[in-house]
Amino acid sequence: MNVAFVAHDHKKDEMIQFVIAYQSLFEKHTLFATGTTGGLIMTNTNLDIVRFMSGPLGGDQQIGAMVAKNELDLLIFFRDPLVAQPHEPDITALLRLCDVYGIPVATNMATAELLVHALERGDFSWREVIHQCRPTNIAHRKIKPVETKVTAQTEYLSDANLPTAESQ
Numbered sequence: 001m002n003v004a005f006v007a008h009d010h011k012k013d014e015m016i017q018f019v020i021a022y023q024s025l026f027e028k029h030t031l032f033a034t035g036t037t038g039g040l041i042m043t044n045t046n047l048d049i050v051r052f053m054s055g056p057l058g059g060d061q062q063i064g065a066m067v068a069k070n071e072l073d074l075l076i077f078f079r080d081p082l083v084a085q086p087h088e089p090d091i092t093a094l095l096r097l098c099d100v101y102g103i104p105v106a107t108n109m110a111t112a113e114l115l116v117h118a119l120e121r122g123d124f125s126w127r128e129v130i131h132q133c134r135p136t137n138i139a140h141r142k143i144k145p146v147e148t149k150v151t152a153q154t155e156y157l158s159d160a161n162l163p164t165a166e167s168q
């Protein structure tokens with residue numbers, strides 16, 4: 001799965017502690033982050049992370065572009081609710097897009113921990129269905145049957161609700 005990490009300045013230590021705690025799980029996934037958050041995680045762990053720009057310089061929007069292409073499976077975004085950010089519109093836009101595309105988002109450690117356990121036990125398998133429906137996979141006939149755990153999401157992703165080449 002594609003997992004992205006973002007943390008505001010006062011939440012960066014919390015993010016590092018969180019990622020260290022679940023490092024062995026995150027090793028199995030493809031990781032992305034805004035610039036400073038990603039740099040700090042890489043300094044403090046052995047994880048490889050694709051780093052975007054720093055948040056205020058466009059990093060949130062770059063992650064938003066992944067969401068808009070339905071390429072992101074999980075966003076862990078430790079926001080600082082007590083400090084106004086100069087790039088608030090970018091933050092709102094990123095979270096809005098996650099709701100548009102139904103991407104699981106954690107904005108605090110308590111929720112992040114629940115989602116990480118869900119990731120570990122296979123509750124994200126419905127995302128494989130979405131990946132199979134990407135235009136490139138359809139064009140190159142890379143579609144193979146996907147085993148998914150039955151969840152409300154898999155039920156919701158009936159043929160009628162699946163993204164198509166036209167809708168992407």
Ligand SMILES: O=C(CO)COP(=O)(O)O
Binds near residue numbers: 035091
């Ligand atoms: O500001 C951010 C997200 O809105 C985080 O960006 P950095 O990881 O570059 O500090």
